Amino acid sequence: MAARRSHFFKQPGVIAATVILALQACMVIRARFVESRYFCWSPHSTQVRFDLDVTVNGRKLSRTEAAQRYRLWDAEWEAHAPQNLIDTIESFESTYGKREPAEVFLRYQVNGGAESVWRWPR
Amino acid sequence: MILVNPLHCKGLALPEQLVIIARLLALSSVALSPFPRFVPFFEILDRAFTPAGFDLLMTALRIAGYLLIFFTPFVRSGCFALATMWLGGLIACQPCHSVGHTYLGCAFLMVSLSNRATGASLLRAQLILLYAGAAINKAVDADWWNGRYFETLMVTRYQNALYQRIAEDFPPMMLSKLFGILTIGTQAALAILFACKRWWPGAILLAVTFHSAMVVLVNQTFGPFFLAIMISCLAFLDWPEKLRMHWRPPRITSEYWEATGFRAIQRALFFSPPVLFAIVLVLSSNYRSGLVRNAALGLLLLLFFPWWPTAPVAETGKPIYQGMKKQRSSSAG
Numbered sequence: 481m482a483a484r485r486s487h488f489f490k491q492p493g494v495i496a497a498t499v500i501l502a503l504q505a506c507m508v509i510r511a512r513f514v515e516s517r518y519f520c521w522s523p524h525s526t527q528v529r530f531d532l533d534v535t536v537n538g539r540k541l542s543r544t545e546a547a548q549r550y551r552l553w554d555a556e557w558e559a560h561a562p563q564n565l566i567d568t569i570e571s572f573e574s575t576y577g578k579r580e581p582a583e584v585f586l587r588y589q590v591n592g593g594a595e596s597v598w599r600w601p602r
Numbered sequence: 603m604i605l606v607n608p609l610h611c612k613g614l615a616l617p618e619q620l621v622i623i624a625r626l627l628a629l630s631s632v633a634l635s636p637f638p639r640f641v642p643f644f645e646i647l648d649r650a651f652t653p654a655g656f657d658l659l660m661t662a663l664r665i666a667g668y669l670l671i672f673f674t675p676f677v678r679s680g681c682f683a684l685a686t687m688w689l690g691g692l693i694a695c696q697p698c699h700s701v702g703h704t705y706l707g708c709a710f711l712m713v714s715l716s717n718r719a720t721g722a723s724l725l726r727a728q729l730i731l732l733y734a735g736a737a738i739n740k741a742v743d744a745d746w747w748n749g750r751y752f753e754t755l756m757v758t759r760y761q762n763a764l765y766q767r768i769a770e771d772f773p774p775m776m777l778s779k780l781f782g783i784l785t786i787g788t789q790a791a792l793a794i795l796f797a798c799k800r801w802w803p804g805a806i807l808l809a810v811t812f813h814s815a816m817v818v819l820v821n822q823t824f825g826p827f828f829l830a831i832m833i834s835c836l837a838f839l840d841w842p843e844k845l846r847m848h849w850r851p852p853r854i855t856s857e858y859w860e861a862t863g864f865r866a867i868q869r870a871l872f873f874s875p876p877v878l879f880a881i882v883l884v885l886s887s888n889y890r891s892g893l894v895r896n897a898a899l900g901l902l903l904l905l906f907f908p909w910w911p912t913a914p915v916a917e918t919g920k921p922i923y924q925g926m927k928k929q930r931s932s933s934a935g
Contacts, residue, residue: 493715497724500711501731508735512742518643519692521735523701523827525743527754551640551697557759560699568697571641575648591745592754 515563528558530565530588536580549582562588566598573600608672609875616677616713619841620722622875623833624681624713628671629879630829630886631684631706636660637691637698647694656694663687678714685711702827705732709830722837726796729834733793740786747786749778756781760820788812802838809835814899821892829885832902836878845873872905881905 511520534546547555584600611621639656670680688707712724769777795805842856852866884898
């Protein structure tokens with residue numbers, strides 16, 4: 481029995497799968513220490529309602545245009561963490577968005593709680 | 603290149619059970635578009651690919667993956683191509699983050715690493731880790747205990763009339779608290795039940811009921827998440843290699859058990875790839891009314907129901923898991 485188990489864990493596929501599953505477990509633990517929620521098995525763990533004000537070249541974008549600029553799934557709700565939203569906007573504006581810089585004002589509520597705000601540029 | 607019939611799932615490098623799982627996962631996601639390269643997690647992806655080049659790579663992986671899975675014996679290679687497409691796409695697109703797509707990619711990856719010796723054990727480990735992670739993430743969040751999460755989800759976001767009507771009969775936030783605590787408890791229970799073989803039948807029924815209820819409540823399947831989970835539940839069944847069906851009167855026999863009457867028809871349908879393919883096809887279609895989808899959900903529950911270990915069994919055998927246990931112990935002896 482022990483020999484069969486030992487042989488099982490020596491297969492390349494099993495070794496690779498064990499490493500991948502261990503990495504996932506590390507991501508679950510990591511999520512306890514960071515604000516963002518990526519690859520950590522947190523399906524629809526938070527309901528973030530947000531309102532995004534984006535101004536490009538003096539023109540204020542509509543809600544749909546703002547969501548399209550950052551390719552968001554939804555123009556009003558984010559289902560993982562507000563930090564995911566902030567990370568996306570920040571990453572976009574500091575790379576792709578440099579060609580057309582924007583002023584961003586983000587207001588959001590986590591699970592119906594108090595309103596928070598975030599601005600770009602900081 | 604040897605071509606195979608997509609409905610013929612036996613005699614390949616993988617056990618029949620995993621071939622069916624791979625093809626069902628593929629079928630459930632065939633209509634989904636790959637992700638673009640857009641604000642990737644690693645800048646190197648921006649330097650390595652133009653947007654068009656990345657799209658071309660994803661399309662090539664997608665076409666190759668589906669063709670290999672459905673029409674060739676190289677199911678594992680196809681699964682690896684689709685795992686690369688989904689997980690690579692998620693890494694290359696920060697705003698595209700989705701737990702459903704992540705799970706789909708991981709499920710394909712686990713099947714691609716499996717063989718006849720591992721059986722479905724790698725996919726089973728993946729599902730257990732998903733439930734453990736989900737339970738931990740929710741259990742440490744106060745909003746899941748005090749009802750704020752469910753209140754926001756059901757009342758503010760989805761404005762579910764039925765939920766609001768029932769909630770009126772309870773003290774404020776009570777129903778939302780109950781749902782939050784029940785969800786944490788269910789996901790923790792699923793991680794534990796799926797980890798212990800003797801509890802698999804109960805775990806499958808709990809998972810099917812829990813996820814189906816969520817789909818009906820919020821009227822959406824959370825992208826590919828629901829179907830990928832339901833299909834993964836098949837990894838927790840002992841798949842019979844030989845089935846013999848007699849229709850008059852209905853009677854089915856396998857190497858593990860035999861059943862008669864309604865249960866014989868139920869099991870004949872359940873272990874038939876075309877029926878499973880048809881259910882997945884209906885559930886993966888985006889029906890606006892939800893009526894067809896809910897009917898398919900009902901059929902899914904009906905097919906899964908006999909796995910409940912204490913369900914009365916009217917025919918010759920005992921509940922199916924006892925039959926399997928008995929057969930195993932006699933063959934081991």
